[in-house]
Each structure stands twice: as structure tokens, then as C-alpha cells.
Amino acid sequence: MNIGVVVDNEFDHDHRVQKEIRLLQEDGHTIFVLCFDFKKTYKTYSDLKVKRVTIHRKFRDLFVLLSTNFGFYERLWQKHIAEFITENKLDALHVHDLYLAKAAKKGIQKSERNIPLTLDLHENYPAAINSYQWAIKGWRKHVVQPEKWYKKEGEYLNYADDLVVLSNSFKQDLMERFPFLKSDAIYVHPNMPDFDSFQAFEKNEFSVDFESEQPTLFYFGVVAKRRGIIDLLPWIIQLLENGNKFHTLIIGPIDKADKNQFYTYINHPLLKQHLTYIPWADVKYLPAYLKKITIGLAPFEINAQHDSGVANKLFQYMYGEIPILATKCKAQQELIETSACGLLYDTQEEFNTALKHLIENESLRQTLGANGKKKLLELYRNKADRAFLGIYDSKKY
Known part of the structure; x- marks a missing residue:
């Protein structure tokens, strides 16, 4: 299969994502990566195609700051994801982190390729953003409004066909809180190092x-x-x-x-x-x-x-x-x-x-x-x- 992997970072130092890609390649799949380019020099990869979205890190951080209530960030990713799917004739999309789920689903729809979406949860995002000092202190808490992610979580999970989570306990927690989730569509992938x-x-x-x-x-x-x-x-x-x-x-x-x-x-x-x-x-x-x-x-x-x-x-x-x-x-x-x-x-x-x-x-x-x-x-x-x-x-x- 041609599988597209999407991460909103620079990819090169994301060891969890890199390990997952290696395992997918060993399983016979062809992998394409969509990630950010913060105008730095990055290494090249002989065994996979990496497409980088060039953006200044300050603009990216501003979009993230506004992303709870404004759609700039989602529209940016939706556009690039749709192009990414079409250019590489993808059979499936594997997107990392909850907040990219809606942009990924809309990108799939815009590409007019009816491919499945896997959402890979590196953390409990609503709980995480409500613990980040940059999101909960001073004037930023009024802009970010991190508490809204508790309400958005179910909607964003529902965009995915399959979920990847870190632990059995998190899987059980999600199923208890969101009855529409099915056990056989949630896969546990612990943060084990690349042996x-x-x-x-x-x-x-x-x-x-x-x-x-x-x-x-x-x-x-x-x-x-x-x-x-x-x-x-x-x-x-x-x-x-x-x-x-x-x-x-x-x-x-x-x-x-x-x-x-x-x-x-x-x-x-x-x-x-x-x-x-x-x-x-x-x-x-x-x-x-x-x-x-x-x-x-x-x-x-x-x-x-x-x-x-x-x-x-x-x-x-x-x-x-x-x-x-x-x-x-x-x-x-x-x-x-x-x-x-x-x-x-x-x-x-x-x-x-x-x-x-x-x-x-x-x-x-x-x-x-x-x-x-x-x-x-x-x-x-x-x-x-x-x-x-x-x-x-x-x-x-």
C-alpha cells in the first residue's frame, strides 16, 4: 500500500514516527511523509519521499495559538493534505495527533480519494494542552481556550477509521467516554524504543x-x-x-x-x-x-x-x-x-x-x-x- 504519514513537526527527530515508518516499510508498504520545513537544512532519505511545508516557526506557533477557535491551521493542513494524497496516489492516510484529524478528513474529501484515515494519538491531547504553561497562563488562556478541547475530542475522534493509542488503559478510557468507538478499531502501540x-x-x-x-x-x-x-x-x-x-x-x-x-x-x-x-x-x-x-x-x-x-x-x-x-x-x-x-x-x-x-x-x-x-x-x-x-x-x- 501507499501510505501517507502526516506530522506537524520537522519529522527528523520524531523517533516514534520514524520507528513506525520503518515497521510499515518492513511490512512491505511504501511510505510518503508530509511535515514542516522551518527553513533549516534537513537530511534526505533514500527509502521514502518527504514533502515539507515551508513556514516560519513563529507563524506556525501563531496558528497553533489560534487553532481552537479559528480555522487557519486546519485550512493550511487541509490544502496540503489533499495535494499530498493526489500527488502520491495514496491508499491510506496515517495522521499524528488529535488536532489534525479534521483537516485530514477534509483533505481526504477534497482529494476525492475515498481512503481510510488512521489517527495516531501520542497523548491525551485535551488533558495535555490544559497542562501546558503556554496555553493556560496570562492572556494566552483567553485566546487558546484549551478547555474547549474536552468538548471537541469526540468530534475529532469520530473522523478516524482507526485509532492508535499508547496504552490499554487509554484505550479503555476512550471507549468508556465515547461509546461509538469500537475495540477492534483501536490499536495499542506503546512507546518502546527502536531495539x-x-x-x-x-x-x-x-x-x-x-x-x-x-x-x-x-x-x-x-x-x-x-x-x-x-x-x-x-x-x-x-x-x-x-x-x-x-x-x-x-x-x-x-x-x-x-x-x-x-x-x-x-x-x-x-x-x-x-x-x-x-x-x-x-x-x-x-x-x-x-x-x-x-x-x-x-x-x-x-x-x-x-x-x-x-x-x-x-x-x-x-x-x-x-x-x-x-x-x-x-x-x-x-x-x-x-x-x-x-x-x-x-x-x-x-x-x-x-x-x-x-x-x-x-x-x-x-x-x-x-x-x-x-x-x-x-x-x-x-x-x-x-x-x-x-x-x-x-x-x-
């Missing part, structure tokens, strides 16, 4: 500029209050003040709205000595970092967004046989408890107790880490990350 790529990264033996003689806590991903990592920093300071000895390594870009608070914390005299912050590192270096750390952190705020799926960092920790210390978000709690690969906490006291227990007990760390790797390999053997391929295997053309 082949990670093995290739290890063979290249990348070196990283980080060393610590102390046990090291590790957080890899976007640094934001909604991700829980910023609220964890005062707890870490208190533990250091009380004489506990450990280091913290944080790698990832900071949400603009949270920069001042984050830098205020990491400029604390103790954190200056016991915390390393790296703004960005290519995922190819991750296996090398995993060899140098002791405990993986997953401190996400407990809300509907984070309940919708397991963040890829947990699977990355499991790949590296690293014990996980995490909050009790529904999907990640289920994964950690069923695989016995980490400890969970609700309160600061529980966090302190669990952290000390992990630091002081090397055999426990080894057991939890081994359990995590065992569970991850089991998921790969059971092809948990390939179930979504059935969307296209089952179609008759």
Missing part, C-alpha cells in the same frame, strides 16, 4: 562526557513542571542538605515557561556541585549514558495526560537495566508493578525512603534492572510494538 537502533548505537560505542563517583539519578526528556522534574529539585536539595550523597544528571530541553524556576533551583550551591544539566543529547548517545547511571527517574504529575501512556524514557531505562523511581501514573504504575522493575511513590517522604533504599541496596537495583530488561524483551517477542500494522493488513483494496 535495532539501540543495538546499533551500542556497537558504535559512543563516548559521553559525564562521570560521577556517586550514585547517579537520571532524567532524560523535556524539562518542565508538568513532567514533575522541577518539583523534584527542592526534595533533592533537602536530601543533600541532610547528608545524602548522590549526583543527578538531567538531559533535555527546558519548557520556556519554566526556565526561570529551573535555573533558580540548579543554581543552588548544593546542586551546582551535585547536579549536571545537559540541554540536549542525540538519542544515539543514550545507551552510553545508561551505563553511567544508577536510578532512572519518571516523576510525572499524575493527571489524565500522563495516565494515557508510558513515556518512552521508562522503556529506555528498562533497556539499560536501570531501576525506575516513578510516580503512580496509571499506565506506568501498571508497567512497573507487573514487571517489578522499580519503586513507586506518592509523597516526598515515600520518595525519600525509596531513593535511600535503592542507593543503599545494590542487589535490589540489579534485580529490578534485570526484571525491566526481561519484561522489555518479552514485549518485543510478543510484538507489542507491531500490533498497529494490523490496521493495514486487514484492509482490502
